[in-house]
């Protein structure tokens with residue numbers, strides 16, 4: 645690759661834009677957590693971002709995170725690592741041990757499996773419920789029309805620590821419609837966390853109340869092509 649990236653400059657740039665978007669929306673910029681998405685990049689890039697002061701990160705594959713993060717977390721013990729990719733129930737144990745926040749809770753079977761592992765391990769990472777706001781068949785997330793019942797079940801039946809909602813709008817849509825929908829559903833349940841907005845649209849997401857924005861490309865540069873394996 646050989647791409648030379650100034651992580652400190654990229655982070656400063658994103659932080660300045662967060663501050664501006666928050667100020668325009670009459671919000672405190674400290675109410676917006678920048679989650680740096682290092683997926684598909686070598687660990688050295690995450691290390692460089694850590695050195696530049698960034699502490700909240702996300703990965704979308706359990707396997708990749710397991711290879712990258714234990715060593716980095718040992719060195720930077722105040723790191724907070726989010727899972728933002730689909731979670732298979734056979735990886736729940738590993739995911740709960742590794743991640744500090746799970747953003748992709750999206751079905752009853754996974755809710756049950758997480759509740760069991762939380763009891764067993766004593767670890768209780770806060771969870772975001774992923775809503776498939778565009779009802780796209782290929783995308784993970786609970787469909788919007790099932791979201792209310794699923795949120796209630798996660799909170800009441802499974803007693804999970806639900807911190808908020810997360811969405812990934814369809815690439816071709818106007819993202820603000822999805823951000824507004826997510827905010828509306830969260831409001832009905834008194835949930836305060838809204839994980840929404842990526843490199844292309846995080847400023848819009850902040851205007852709609854995002855508390856967590858997930859930014860990859862604007863910090864780490866373009867990603868190498870993903871391999872076919874998934875977890």
Ligand SMILES: *Cc1c(COP(=O)(O)O)cnc(C)c1O
Nearest residue numbers: 681704728842843858859860861
């Ligand atoms: C990759 C990814 C991001 C970051 O996307 P960028 O456009 O590179 O900022 C955010 N959220 C999720 C769920 C992702 O998979």
